[in-house]
Amino acid sequence: MSLLRVEGLSKAYDGVRAVHDVTLDVQEGEVRALIGPNGAGKTTLVGMIAGRSFPDAGRIIFDGRDITRLPAHRRTRLGMAYTFQITSIFAGLAVTENVALAARPLLPRTEVRPAVRAALARAGLQEQADMRAGDLSYGHQRLLEIAMGLVQAPRLLILDEPTQGLSEGEIAEFKALVRDLAGQTTILLIEHNMDVVMALAGRVTVLSAGEVLMTGTPAEVRADPGVQAAYLGMP
Numbered sequence: 001m002s003l004l005r006v007e008g009l010s011k012a013y014d015g016v017r018a019v020h021d022v023t024l025d026v027q028e029g030e031v032r033a034l035i036g037p038n039g040a041g042k043t044t045l046v047g048m049i050a051g052r053s054f055p056d057a058g059r060i061i062f063d064g065r066d067i068t069r070l071p072a073h074r075r076t077r078l079g080m081a082y083t084f085q086i087t088s089i090f091a092g093l094a095v096t097e098n099v100a101l102a103a104r105p106l107l108p109r110t111e112v113r114p115a116v117r118a119a120l121a122r123a124g125l126q127e128q129a130d131m132r133a134g135d136l137s138y139g140h141q142r143l144l145e146i147a148m149g150l151v152q153a154p155r156l157l158i159l160d161e162p163t164q165g166l167s168e169g170e171i172a173e174f175k176a177l178v179r180d181l182a183g184q185t186t187i188l189l190i191e192h193n194m195d196v197v198m199a200l201a202g203r204v205t206v207l208s209a210g211e212v213l214m215t216g217t218p219a220e221v222r223a224d225p226g227v228q229a230a231y232l233g234m235p
């Protein structure tokens with residue numbers, strides 16, 4: 001059974017089709033990349049999966065349960081975690097405190113500290129634990145967001161452009177982190193960096209103009225002329 005199934009999902013903004021009739025299945029343990037040119041509908045699609053917005057039509061099934069209309073915090077409780085481009089970090093609080101805030105709604109009090117420590121270690125941020133989050137480098141703030149997702153021990157981790165703005169070295173660290181998680185956590189990765197997609201994804205779903213163009217292995221996607229026309233050929 002799929003961990004996540006999206007069925008015929010559609011959403012329009014003022015008559016503009018952002019996502020149209022999208023169906024996809026993500027299997028447990030898979031690293032699935034979601035790619036597509038600017039404006040393809042990736043953020044709108046994962047926003048609906050995470051519960052940040054609701055579809056005009058279609059259904060979202062998570063672990064066999066229809067969650068289409070469930071508020072975001074209820075989805076978190078079911079095991080969905082997501083990072084959306086540093087919106088979630090409290091700059092004035094310590095790194096540990098940020099991760100603890102993400103953990104507290106889900107874990108018993110006594111488990112919060114060890115879980116925070118483990119998540120920071122996994123994300124490679126032990127040495128930054130006591131720093132103000134706002135004083136972290138941009139790359140480390142991105143890793144902090146991932147640690148905030150990991151501390152929830154999610155079944156599905158949604159990462160929205162996690163490598164955007166990272167240095168080459170930080171991208172290498174991020175790849176190692178995802179490889180470490182693969183198999184334990186199902187990951188849905190929106191990513192513009194094709195090297196990262198090719199290195200990490202088992203399968204890739206390509207969106208174009210709000211619709212699924214294809215789903216395939218990285219090699220199949222790279223070789224597909226339709227994808228090259230819609231995406232890879234773009235500047």
Ligand SMILES: Nc1ncnc2c1ncn2[C@@H]1O[C@H](COP(=O)(O)OP(=O)(O)OP(=O)(O)O)[C@@H](O)[C@H]1O
Pocket residue numbers: 013014016017018019036037038039040041042043044045
């Ligand atoms: N809140 C909104 N109001 C109006 N139109 C929107 C809104 N959000 C997205 N859109 C439109 O919906 C379409 C899909 O946008 P979306 O941001 O989902 O694409 P994307 O694939 O994530 O793009 P990018 O790679 O640039 O982030 C675009 O035409 C966009 O202009």
